[in-house]
Amino acid sequence: MIGFHLKKIFTDFSVDIGFSDPSRGGEREGRGHLTVLFGPSGTGKSLTLNMLSGIITPDDGYIWLNGDELFNREKGINVPMRKRKIGFVFQEYSLFPHFTVAENIVYGINSKADPKKKLGELLELFRLNGKEEKYPRELSGGQKQRVAIARAIASDPKLLLLDEPLSALDERIREKLQQDLLKLKSFLRIPVIYVTHNLQEAFTLADHIIVVNDGSIVESGxxxxxxxxxRKRLTAKFLGVKNIFPCTVAETSENYFICDFDGIKVKTNPDSRFNEGDKAFLCIKPPDIRLIINDKQVDNIFEVTVSHVIPLEKTQRIFLKFPRTRFNLIMDLEKLACEKWKIELGDKVKVSMRKDRIFLAE
Structure with a gap:
């Protein structure tokens, strides 16, 4: 179990990030739990890992791990990096070039463990059997990173830090390593903190997500x-939500809200955070906009004009203009549907915004 609150101030940037292991006392306690620090580059994610590991000293705050204090500014506690029992895997592979695979892994093995037995377990776990005598220069990028992760956990750390370990790999190798990490998560019984700005990676690997921007937490859960x-507009933006409209909660009831953006009335599910007259952001993802062909009785039907079409891999991204407003609505529609219904620039079409797929953000 881990908890921390870390502050670091630079001339033009500062970090103020806190976290308490959500598995503590819950159903996940005693199992590997992976927390993703997610957000754009340059927002303090890697810096947070460097402070946790002891590479960088925070200006203020604390770190506790399994009941032990590793850092506490007020108490004058700052456990040296080598004594923190934290495994760290960087984006760069950081292997010893003159060591073989086996020697790189054995270097990290806890002195109390049986090196031969431990090495065998790690070679098996990371699909490195047959590579023991190879040098880093003879390995692929994915193999190098598997060796780096194996070495990091060979010392039986109490916490594992992974700083964008897959970002330098191509998509095919990245997907394989994600499966390795999922297997590793069930094998380990320690918390893992993982840094990425890759949306798919975060969704695949995370149990818990901390969204970070400009050195502070936007939202976590x-x-x-x-x-x-x-629950936050910035989170929705980082997660790729394209339709985010400033709105006013015009009407509230037990079963639904009516929200107004630029004169357009939209029915949404109720949200206890907001009252009538409150300002909010109305959000809906492009795949949750539906093309209406027949006169179906559904909520939130609007007549809009096709203003722009961008081809994507499997869909067409269609920009729709509301009449007499400054807003565009973005819809993703399957290419076959576009061809079937002959959707073209300038067409007037009817679409619906599914009430159960709309959410309000602060």
Whole structure:
């Protein structure tokens, strides 16, 4: 279990980030729990890992791990990096070039463990059997990173830090390593903190997500909550939500809200955070906009004009203009549907915004 609150101030940037292991005392306690620090580059994610590991000393705050204080500014505690029992894997592979695979892994093995037995377990776990005598220069990028992760956990750390370990790899290798990390998560019984700005990676690996921007936490929570119903506008933006409209909660009831953006009335599910007259952001993802062909009785039907079409890999991204407003609505529609219904620039079409897929953000 880990908890920390770390502050670091630079001339033009500062970090103020706190976290308490959500598995503590819960159903996940005693199992590997992976927390993702997610957000754009340059927002303090890697700096946070460097402070946790002891590479960089915070200006203020604390770190505790399994009941032991590793850092406490007020108490004058600052456990040296080598004594923190923290495994760290960097984006760069950081292997000893003159060591073989086996020698790189054995270097990290705890002196109390049986080196031969431990090495065998790690070679098996990371699919490195047959590579023991190879040098880093003879390995692929994915193999190098598997060796780096194996070495990091060989010392039986109490915490594992992973700083964008897959970002330098191509998509095919990255997907394989994600499967390795999922297997590793069930194998380990320690917390893992993982830095990425890759949306798919975060969704695949995370149990808990901390969204970071400009050195502070925007929002944090269980993966499903963050991805399906983010509570902050910045989180929605980082998660790729394209339709984000400033609105006013015009009407509230037990079963629904009516929200107004630029004169457009939209029915949404109720949200206890907001009252009538409050300002909010109305959010909906492009795949949750539906093309209406027949006169179906559904909520939030609007007549809009096709203003722009961008081809994507599997869909067409269609920009729709509301009449007499400054807003565009973005819809993703399957290419076959576009061809079937002959969607072209300038067409007037009817679309619906699904009430159960709309969410309000602060």
């Amino acid at each position: 269980e993966k499903e909550m963050i991805f399906l119903n983010p």
